[in-house]
Amino acid sequence: MNTETLNALKQVNTLIAQLQDALKDTSLTPQEKTLIRQAINDQMDLQDTLIQDSLQAMVDKINAANADLEALTAKMENTSEKLGKLAATIKKVSEVVGTLAAITIKAMSAGLLGGL
């Protein structure tokens, strides 16, 4: 089904204008005036509904790829964490080499590795 909301909205607005004009007729009875006021209110409610439906359809369309974007950002967070771990591992290797050098210095100073 293809509903033309824009045309419907334009028709509703035209109808409201006609009802507003009709309300100016001085020969109307109080009952007729009340009926026209109710009709204006009903049309205004319909106008609000059409606008809300349109806005909701816009939101649905704009956010169509949100689930995929969320999955991508989650993956990026995960990768960032892994990169941090990699840097930490490299840091540890560097520390181990540094510690080994320090131990060797102490051993050489103490004469334990003196026979070079």
Add this chain to the structure above:
Amino acid sequence: MKIAPTKTIVLALAVSLTFTSCAVLTDSQVKNINAFAATANSYSAFPGTVVRQRAELHLHSEMVVASQSQFADAEQIARRMESARKSYNNTVQLSSQFDLSLQLIQQYAGLLTKLSSDHYISDLSANTTSLGENLGNLVSIYNSKAKDSLPSGLANTISKVILLVGKQLTKHKQTAALKEFVLAADTLVQVTTRNLVTVLDGETFTDAHGNSFPSLKSLLAVERDFFIQSCKRSVLSDSTRTNYWAIKFYYDELTAHDNTELLRQQVVQASKSLARAHAELAKNVKEKKDLKEIIQETQQLIQDVQAAGSAFSSLSGLIKLPI
């Protein structure tokens, strides 16, 4: 061949860097990712702002209709205002959802910045300083005891090798991840911005079920027409109500309608620029070319966003309540 170890290390390092550098982004590419991210961060609130602005203008139109002298019926006016208030609140609530996808792109841009930053590498640089000192002491002690002395720069070289290999490995992983994400995100960014432009611009759009709805552009145009027709019937054609303030209200509201439309146009332009900038970024990341063009694109995007921001500021104070 006593100095061979140093030369071997340097050679191995050079070979290692040569191979890994094939998969490393240039500094300008990394800078451009940061520039894109910074631009995206200053972007997101506008579509929701346009929708909220339209909701406020519509509320005023409802008040204009209810204020028609012949409409004067306490019960009917109360009913109209209750419906108008409900509709306004619903729209304001819905308006935040117009920004969700852009907020996700913003989040993605923030993660791009994080992934392209050099903080992983700078952490490593700090560590190798103490390593270099320890190795330097070790070489000095060795030379004082051994007959064949080691080259004085050996400690520094080993320290640099560890630093460079560590940096290169991290940069390589960083680059591979960035390339993968930028290319994967491009489709999503293009789809999202295209959908955004579709619902904001043009005349109508269709949903997943084939139903046709007015675009925001059409809604604003219809809203403006409705305000004019209502104001003419309720206020301007009523001699008891036509005065300077009524005319000023009419004029100010029309200006507000025009400014809202202007803001919508700028949001559309910014969306298109964002899509173009990301497409260029993806293309350049893929092709590993100089990014002068993408820098220009990004600069254009920044100008667009700044222009949109100025337009938004000019709106404040223009919307007046109906008399």
